[in-house]
Amino acid sequence: MSDPLSVAAIALVCVTTLALGALGLRLATGTSDFYVAGRAVTPWRNASAIGGEYLSAASYLGVAGLVYENGVDMLWMPVGYTVGYLVLLILIAAPLRRSGAYTLPDFAESRLESSTLRRGCALLVVGIGWLYLLPQMQGAGLALRHVSGLPTWVGATVLTVIVTLNVASGGMRAVTLVQSVQYWIKLSAIAIPAFVLLAVWAQSGAPAPQADSSWWQPLTSSEPVTRSLFTTYSTLAALCLGTMGLPHIAVRFYTNPDGVAARRTTVAVLALLGLFYLFPPVYGFLGRAYLDAPDLLNDPGRTVVLALPGAILPGLDGRLLTALVAGGAFAAFLSTASGVTMSVAGAIDQDVIRPLLSRMTKGDASPAGSFRLAAGIGVLAPFTVAVSSAPVGISSAVGHAFAIAAATFAPLLILGVWWPGLTAKGAAAGVFVGGLTTGAAALASVLGLAPHGWVGALVAAPTAWATPLAFAVTVLVSLATPASRPRRWARTMARLHTPEDVYADAV
Template identity: 80%
Template sequence: MTQPLSVTAIIAVCLVTLALGALGLRLVSGTSDFYVAGRTVSPWRNASAIGGEYLSAASFLGVAGLVYESGVDMLWMPVGYTVGYFVLLVLVAAPLRRSGAYTLPDFAESRLESRTLRRGCAVLVVAIGWLYLLPQMQGAGLALRHVSGLPHWVGVVVLTLIVVLNVAAGGMRSVTLVQSVQYWIKLSAISVPAFVLLAYWFISNGPAPEAGSSWWEPLTSTEPTTRSLFTTYSTLAALCLGTMGLPHIVVRFYTNPDGVAARRTTVSVLALLGLFYLFPPVYGVLGRAYLGDEALADPSRSVVLGLPGAALQGVPAALLTALVAGGAFAAFLSTASGVTMSVAGAIDQDLLRPLISRWSGGDATPAASFRLATLAGVLAPVLIAIWAPPVGISSVVGHAFAIAAATFAPLLILGVWWTRLTALGAATGMGVGGVATGGAALLSVTDALPEGWPSALATAPTAWATPLAFVITVLVSLLTRRPRRWQRTMTRLHTPESVLSETT
């Protein structure tokens, strides 16, 4: 059944996004604006943009659905999402900004002096980006179908067109402006209905949440396919270490003016994420009160959208549904914009420009090649999102975190803090980590593994794959020669900008 108010809210979010992107386009004046917004973004605005980018479909819809489905065992999910930024703050935020790189492949090449490693990193950026884009696109199709009855592919196409227009037109300058506004849209869209629904439930003496004992008590699942304690710690490790390895997150720190601003940005992000994650569990608990045990065929994807209509009637229900629908679409747009930006940057710098230079004997116009890379970057995920059956938002995003934790986290942590790291060691460790977590992801979706530990190891591979990647990286590095200019690079990473300015 069509919900006019919800459709109007989604249209309004789309128009605001396009207007902000057009405004950002007017501010673009060079290549630096396309890739890192001129490195002039203030900590608070950058923190809002990171919040807008990071709070994806998995955060807006998935966390509430997981709490609805599995109870208190899922409360550590928002904790892990937030703590990932604390780990990033402590280990790599400021040195990464001081590296002067535009992207993760840039950092890999400048630190380890290897074009081959750079190309491998670019392939990983695209792979993780596509894995992250798919649930955003399918979530957009779900949201639009829920409120309008339109086919699933319509929402996918609408999202893709808006993202391509914004990213291709203004690059990071437009994306930053869009995401910094969309964080506050999402926070309002999830918090206001939560307060209203909680107040209504309390005042009306609404039904008590109904669930089995395992829903209320942590680590008491009787599912034979899980090992609750192992899965919990492994997923927490993926969220903590994977955050620093997500290409669309790390690239945002290159937009800060200096390392001090990068640290301040991260502290602000922790506050903004902590505030947002107070609200998804509210929907999960109230879902147990108003939606029942089996009311939703796919709770991890639709509990947030379905709760207002189940708890209230008439205009109040329509207004709250419209608010969460608009917020959900803002989540899809902002995250998809950031991921597309990182994928397009990798394709542009490491594939298109070398090919154009080889074929034509000259360099392509940066804006032209970047826009072509943007189109190439969304082609595969949009086709899969249209034709493939729906995927579990949280599970797919979880595998993206796991792959990032086992590949880019060793590169960044050891690259920043260990002077003995070599290009071959980093490449070998990333290869082992990528194959291990990528293979585990494929096995987990085929249902070919027996129940128990084999299934748990494939579903949550970070606890064994990431240590394996670290060990392989260290062993191979000890057996090979480190880069020639490693001392100069490490000095740049760890010397504050104020000291450098005094000595120059």
């Protein structure tokens, strides 16, 4: 059934996004603006932009759905999403900014002086980005279908067009402005209805949420406790280590003026994410009191967050709250998809299109023109899959993106920042092994080929074994190939760990 109020809220979010993108276009004047917003984004604005980018469909809709379906076990999920930034703050935030790179492939090449490793990292950036974009596009289609009755491809198309226009027009300048505003839109859209619905539930004398005992107690699912423990800890490891390896997150730290600002940004992000994640579990909790479990779980077009306001308040009040939640959900899709598209476009532009155009035009290719072409190409594959296949689980797809990032970029970044003995061959071997194992696990899960039992648990949550394996391979191969250590490793390490003003005076 169509709800004009919700459709209007989504339309308002889309128009606001385009207007902010147009403003960002006026501010973008050069290559640095397109890739890293001129490296002049203040910590709090960057933290808001990271919050807008990071809080995707998996956070806005998926966490509430997981709590609704699986109970208190899933409270680990928002904890893990947030703790990932604490790990990033401690290990790589400031050195990553001091590297002077534009993208993760840039960092790999500058640290290890290997164009082959750079191309492999660029391929990973595109793969992780596509895996992240797919559920955003399908989620947008499901959200618009829920409030308007339109086919799911309409929402995916609207999202893709708006994101491509913003990214292609203003690059990181436009994306930063859009995402910093959309964090506050999402926070308001999920928090205000949560407070209202909690108040209504408390005053109405409605019964407590109805669920079996396993919903209320941790690690009491039908699976053996040891397997549940493994899945929980492996997922937490993916979230903690995968955050630093997500290309669209890492690129945001290149927009800070210096390493100190990068650290301050990360602290602010922890506060903003902690505030947001207070609210999705509220929807999962209340959903157990007001929503019919079999009906909701069997319909992929319904979500707890979108269905709950109308179930508690059937009249105009409920429709207004649903409109607010729907607008916030679409903002989540837009902001995350913008950041991911930005990272994918950067990799395609720098490692495919620009080298090709430079050879064809003898170095006269326009950086802005090649970037815009890359942005259009970067969204084609996930959009095609999104409109032609059945919906994938939002949290499952994003979880595998975290797992791949944890087993590939996390070892590269941590060892690249902290271990002088890292070699190009060691890094390449670790990235290859981590990508192969987690990529195969993701493919098996998405295609439904994972078996039951312990083998299925290892495939569904591969981080606990794939990431240590990648670290071990990286270290062992590096020790076995000392000749491939970059020649300027000492100078690079000094740059990563020396404050900018001190390093500038020294050189």
